[in-house]
Amino acid sequence: MPDEQKLFKVTIDNITIDVPAGTSILNAARMIGGEVAPPAMCYYSKLEGSGGKCRTCLVEVAAGSTADPRPMPKLVASCRTNVMDGMVVKNITSEKVIDARKGVVEFLLINHPLDCPVCDQAGECYLQDLGYEHGAVQTRYEFKRRTFVREDIGRYIQLHMTRCILCYRCVYVANQLTDHRVHGILDRGDCSDISTYISKAIENDFSGNMIDVCPVGALTDRTFRFKNRVWFLKPMDAHRDCDKCCGKVTLWNRGDEVYRVTARKDEWGEVQSDENGKAMWICNTCRFDKKNTSDWIIEKPTSINRHSVISANHYEVKVMPDDPLDKLLNGREPLLLMNIHEASQVNQQDVHLDELPGPATYETFNGEPFSTGHNVTDIKESLGVNTQGTDSTNPNTP
Amino acid sequence: MSKKLLLDKINVEGIKTFEVYRREGGYKSVKKALQMKPGDIVEEVKKSGLRGRGGAGFPTGMKWSFLAKPEGIARYLVCNADESEPGTFKDRYLMEFIPHLLIEGMIVSSFALGSNVSYIYIRGEYDWITDILQTAIDEAKQNGFLGKNILGSGFDCELYLHRGAGAYICGEETALLESLEGKRGLPRIKPPFPAVKGVWGCPTVVNNVETIAAIVPIINDGGEAYSKIGVGKSTGTKLISACGNINKQGVYEIDMTLSVEEFIYSDEYCGGIANGKRLKACIPGGSSVPILPANLLLKTAKGETRLMNYESLSDGGFATGSMMGSGGFIVLDEDQCVVRNTLTLARFYHHESCGQCSPCREGSGWMEKILHKIEYGKGEMKDIDLLWDIQRKIEGNTICPLGDAAAWPVAAAIRHFRDEFEWHILNPEECLKRNYGLAHYADAIENSVIS
Numbered sequence: 148m149p150d151e152q153k154l155f156k157v158t159i160d161n162i163t164i165d166v167p168a169g170t171s172i173l174n175a176a177r178m179i180g181g182e183v184a185p186p187a188m189c190y191y192s193k194l195e196g197s198g199g200k201c202r203t204c205l206v207e208v209a210a211g212s213t214a215d216p217r218p219m220p221k222l223v224a225s226c227r228t229n230v231m232d233g234m235v236v237k238n239i240t241s242e243k244v245i246d247a248r249k250g251v252v253e254f255l256l257i258n259h260p261l262d263c264p265v266c267d268q269a270g271e272c273y274l275q276d277l278g279y280e281h282g283a284v285q286t287r288y289e290f291k292r293r294t295f296v297r298e299d300i301g302r303y304i305q306l307h308m309t310r311c312i313l314c315y316r317c318v319y320v321a322n323q324l325t326d327h328r329v330h331g332i333l334d335r336g337d338c339s340d341i342s343t344y345i346s347k348a349i350e351n352d353f354s355g356n357m358i359d360v361c362p363v364g365a366l367t368d369r370t371f372r373f374k375n376r377v378w379f380l381k382p383m384d385a386h387r388d389c390d391k392c393c394g395k396v397t398l399w400n401r402g403d404e405v406y407r408v409t410a411r412k413d414e415w416g417e418v419q420s421d422e423n424g425k426a427m428w429i430c431n432t433c434r435f436d437k438k439n440t441s442d443w444i445i446e447k448p449t450s451i452n453r454h455s456v457i458s459a460n461h462y463e464v465k466v467m468p469d470d471p472l473d474k475l476l477n478g479r480e481p482l483l484l485m486n487i488h489e490a491s492q493v494n495q496q497d498v499h500l501d502e503l504p505g506p507a508t509y510e511t512f513n514g515e516p517f518s519t520g521h522n523v524t525d526i527k528e529s530l531g532v533n534t535q536g537t538d539s540t541n542p543n544t545p
Numbered sequence: 546m547s548k549k550l551l552l553d554k555i556n557v558e559g560i561k562t563f564e565v566y567r568r569e570g571g572y573k574s575v576k577k578a579l580q581m582k583p584g585d586i587v588e589e590v591k592k593s594g595l596r597g598r599g600g601a602g603f604p605t606g607m608k609w610s611f612l613a614k615p616e617g618i619a620r621y622l623v624c625n626a627d628e629s630e631p632g633t634f635k636d637r638y639l640m641e642f643i644p645h646l647l648i649e650g651m652i653v654s655s656f657a658l659g660s661n662v663s664y665i666y667i668r669g670e671y672d673w674i675t676d677i678l679q680t681a682i683d684e685a686k687q688n689g690f691l692g693k694n695i696l697g698s699g700f701d702c703e704l705y706l707h708r709g710a711g712a713y714i715c716g717e718e719t720a721l722l723e724s725l726e727g728k729r730g731l732p733r734i735k736p737p738f739p740a741v742k743g744v745w746g747c748p749t750v751v752n753n754v755e756t757i758a759a760i761v762p763i764i765n766d767g768g769e770a771y772s773k774i775g776v777g778k779s780t781g782t783k784l785i786s787a788c789g790n791i792n793k794q795g796v797y798e799i800d801m802t803l804s805v806e807e808f809i810y811s812d813e814y815c816g817g818i819a820n821g822k823r824l825k826a827c828i829p830g831g832s833s834v835p836i837l838p839a840n841l842l843l844k845t846a847k848g849e850t851r852l853m854n855y856e857s858l859s860d861g862g863f864a865t866g867s868m869m870g871s872g873g874f875i876v877l878d879e880d881q882c883v884v885r886n887t888l889t890l891a892r893f894y895h896h897e898s899c900g901q902c903s904p905c906r907e908g909s910g911w912m913e914k915i916l917h918k919i920e921y922g923k924g925e926m927k928d929i930d931l932l933w934d935i936q937r938k939i940e941g942n943t944i945c946p947l948g949d950a951a952a953w954p955v956a957a958a959i960r961h962f963r964d965e966f967e968w969h970i971l972n973p974e975e976c977l978k979r980n981y982g983l984a985h986y987a988d989a990i991e992n993s994v995i996s
Contacts, residue, residue: 199734200902202942221941227734250938254907287931290914313900332729332900335712337910339900 155232159183159206160240172225172236173204177415184415185238186248186277188255188362189314190226193417193426197319198226201312202251203277207244210235222247245281252281257288258337259363260309268364270377273416274312293337300330301349303369303435304358306341311365313339317357324428325351341365352391355434359410359418370435371407375399380406382449387442391430393421397449398440405438411449548774550762550782551755552798555642561677563684566645572690574764578653579698586657590760592768594780599625599716599753600831600871601946602855611740612658613748621749622660623725624651624757626667627709627716631832631893632873635784636754638796640667640674644681648704650757652690653764655702658750662703666721669711679706713897717945718751720899731901732945753871755784775801779854783872789827790878792816801854805829806843808853809876822878825983826962829858830870832890833950835957836883837867863957882980883965887958888916894951905948908939912955919966922973929966933959 154165159176160183166175174192176184185206190198198204204226208219213233222244225236238244256278263269295308313332318341321328330343343349349357358366380399387394399407410429411419418426437443495512503511559565566572578586591606612620624647628636640647647665655663667675682704685691693701707725709715715724719733722744743749759781763771772780779801788794791809793816799808808814809824818824824839843851846865851857855869877886891913900906915932918924936952936959943949959966969976 199944202902202904205942224734224944247938247942250934251903251942254903254911254938257907257911288911290911312903313906315901334900335714336896336898336900337906339906 155230155234157230157232157234157236159236160238166230168229168232170230172206172208172223172228172230172234173198175230176206176225176236176238182239185225186273186280187226187415188273188277188312189316191316191319191360191417192415193420194316194319194323194360197314197316199224201255201314203248203255203281205244205247205251207237207241208234209237209241248281249283252277253283253287255312256282256286258293259312260292260294262310266310266364267367267372267377268310268361272364273362295340298342298346299369300343300347301354303355303431304349305367305369305372307365307367308340308342309365310363311341312363313341314362316360316362317341317366320357320360321349321351321354324353324356327351352430352432353428355431356410356418356428359412362416368407368435370438375401375406382451384411384446384449385443386446387433387437387444389430389433392433393427393429394433395421395427396429396433396443398443398445400440403440405440405443408434408437548782548800549798550771550774551639551646551758551784552643552796560643561645561681563645563681563688566643567688571645572649572685574761575649575652575656575690576696578656578764579696579700583657583659586653586764589768590657590763593763593771594768594778595756595759595763595771596778596780596855597753598755598759598783598871600630600833600868602869605752605756608740608752609658609750611738612750613741614659615748619662619747620658620660621744621747622651622655622658622663623718623721623744623749623751624663624665624754625716625718625721625751626665626671626754627721628754628871629668629670629713629716629897630871630873631890632788632828632875633786633831633871634788635786635796635872637671637674638786639754639758639784640671640678644674644678645685646758646761647678647754648681648685648690650760651704652685652695652702653760654750654752654757655704656695656700657760660750661701662705664705664707664725664744666707666709666715666725668716669709672708675706675708682706712899713893714899714945714947717947720945721751722749731899732947734944755872776852776854777856779856779869783853783869785853785872785874787815787874787876789874789876790819790822790881791876792819799853801852803853804843805851805853805858808874815874815876818876818878820878822880823983824876825879825881826877826883828867828873828875828877828954829853830868831873832875832893833946833953834868834870835863835866835953836877836886836961837957838961841865841961842867863953864960867957879983880980882920883958883962884916884920884969884976884981887955888913888920890954891916891951894947898947898951899945902944902948904939905943905951908935908948909951911935912951916955919969920976922969922976924966924970924973926967926970928970929959929963 153168155168156163156165157175159179162179162183164175164179166178173185173187173190185204187204188201190204202224204224205222206225207222210216211219211234212231255274263275269275298306300306318331321330329347329349330341333340333342358368380401383398383400385396385398395411396408397411398405410427413419418428420426498511500507554560554569557565557569587606587609590609595605596602597605626636626640651663665678689696691702691704695702709724712730714720715730717732718739720730722739724730725744739749739751741748774781782798783801784796784798786796797814810817826836826838827842828834828836845851845860858867858869860866895909895913898905898909912932912935915928919928932955936955939948940952965981968981
């Protein structure tokens with residue numbers, strides 16, 4: 148057994164944190180959280196080998212380590228650079244980083260169609276967030292943008308290559324989740340095209356996860372396209388027994404109708420991990436075929452951590468009222484609560500209350516035959532108590 | 546006449562064949578090396594001060610000593626013969642006319658590095674050279690210089706030739722390894738470096754053709770003798786492929802004490818500018834390195850004579866200097882248009898960008914479009930600043946050096962020839978009919994004296 152895992156001290160934007168050796172700068176920054184975490188368009192912690200391509204997570208390393216405190220000459224991709232002990236990283240405190248990031252966002256957007264008003268991803272698009280945060284107000288690009296023809300890759304997924312930023316995440320999903328990858332990058336440079344060769348359908352139980360990992364609207368759910376805007380939908384955590392996947396999903400409802408099903412996402416937009424650290428990818432049956440509320444056991448509204456239009460106008464923070472019962476019982480275990488009759492030590496339990504013609508009285512439990520009357524007076528008369536025949540409707544009759 | 550180490554036998558008839566090459570003293574270094582310890586060979590290379598001839602100029606001995614040597618894991622030597630830089634054709638010349646020199650260098654280097662399987666990754670367009678090299682490999686094998694138990698030393702080495710498929714990016718060492726493994730030629734993210742995790746995850750050394758060939762004289766004459774040639778940290782001889790508007794284009798082996806002026810004007814080398822014209826500018830080390838105007842090419846900013854070596858060519862940084870690069874010496878005379886030249890280079894880098902990381906993928910195309918606009922008289926003044934800003938945001942922010950290579954020529958052209966860009970913009974019709982010419986660069990050139 149290796150003894151206690153080695154911890155490295157790393158300072159990011161003047162905040163110092165101890166992280167295990169082998170952690171990337173990006174993940175260390177995510178541990179600190181908030182604005183210190185660099186944006187990532189291509190890195191996906193659940194996909195091995197991803198990252199390093201989009202260059203939005205570039206950071207400045209002001210000091211390499213305690214042993215070698217020289218700064219790194221270039222900005223580095225924080226998602227693929229591991230921390231060293233005593234490393235000093237500058238993210239939002241570095242002018243150079245802010246400038247380079249602005250440049251990268253501009254590069255990502257020059258050939259992007261900016262068709263957000265008709266794009267299904269709008270509202271949950273990471274390029275949109277990135278553009279708002281780091282982009283320029285106006286484009287300096289005055290040429291024709293690159294376009295591709297839309298393509299249906301299989302029954303469930305539509306590929307809109309024009310919007311793609313070539314993060315390669317979907318390729319990694321196909322490599323690592325499905326048994327046989329049939330799509331990939333064709334051509335080179337800015338003509339690179341994600342496609343199947345040649346126009347094959349992607350038929351795989353886990354292919355739908357490509358939609359979840361796509362940071363932009365390049366891969367969209369054909370069963371959801373143009374059905375609704377995401378900010379009108381209410382996300383709910385739900386689960387079902389599934390023999391292929393974990394079955395734990397987020398339902399996106401409007402009223403009682405399930406519009407779409409996605410995997411559960413964490414605050415970085417990645418699929419959540421279960422308690423064993425395994426990513427909760429979901430299968431295509433859960434994602435595309437179970438579109439009735441009755442297929443699912445709904446747990447609770449999903450809490451959206453993300454700064455986006457989905458969380459605006461949404462029950463972002465729910466406060467459940469305190470349940471006072473435990474406090475009241477103070478450790479006792481009560482027998483009653485719901486069924487007083489059965490818990491009673493006075494009543495005869497073989498008497499079925501629902502069989503009585505009227506309300507139960509002490510007589511009911513004394514083994515006497517049921518009276519014929521329907522009120523107190525009648526009963527008293529039948530027992531020979533009310534011999535005067537006074538008002539039978541007055542229970543106070545002697 | 547300076548000393549030649551690589552090309553001294555180039556004119557011997559039939560040097561391509563094993564018999565003639567052997568008769569002329571070839572494969573001597575293999576015999577000598579096999580009697581040495583691999584570590585001593587690495588030391589010898591370190592002593593020689595040989596620097597990588599592919600462009601970056603990293604000390605070869607140092608690179609070799611970085612090679613990880615874990616137990617039970619194979620090590621590989623890969624020769625980078627994917628020479629695709631516009632203006633560079635020295636490796637082609639070497640492989641075409643004296644192929645056994647490369648094979649000999651490969652055997653010695655493989656022995657020094659403990660590589661039992663070595664590769665030559667050759668550019669796809671060099672199809673006729675592939676045949677020449679394959680013949681040479683077969684001949685060497687028949688004569689016991691390759692294969693099992695070379696010359697009875699117990700050292701096995703197989704040499705394979707792998708043809709690329711025509712991508713410039715595969716000349717980047719990690720993209721080359723990916724391509725060699727049969728994948729898309731996309732550069733890997735470093736670290737890990739190939740010396741730790743290279744081809745098939747094993748420690749690998751990737752060297753340029755000329756570097757490998759230079760191992761032969763180092764072993765034959767000793768590292769000490771090799772380091773005495775040249776000057777400072779630029780030891781040995783360097784192959785320069787000269788092209789453009791000069792009288793004698795071709796590959797020259799130079800001693801690195803030669804001045805740029807002598808190289809261009811002396812009859813032994815380029816023989817002066819063609820058609821009696823004047824020198825305007827030069828790209829001294831292959832298309833990726835910054836272009837220099839004539840005045841800065843012949844003399845450094847400090848007024849010293851610029852020499853054809855690593856230090857002198859990069860004197861003054863990018864502000865007033867350039868780089869040795871891969872030795873592709875492109876000369877532009879007074880009638881050439883720098884804007885057009887920059888457009889050609891930008892088009893090349895746009896076409897060859899692999900598309901993996903965003904700044905290079907999007908930025909290289911954008912620069913090409915703007916340069917196209919300026920060249921064809923549709924430019925605006927703000928385009929020059931925009932170009933400058935784009936190249937600044939590409940440089941240093943990409944996975945591999947292709948981004949830098951795309952940015953540097955544009956940056957240097959604007960830095961030194963901004964007036965020419967402005968002239969194109971201010972004279973949209975005239976620029977279609979004639980070129981800007983020499984303008985301010987004329988003085989410096991006329992004053993230069995041919996030595």
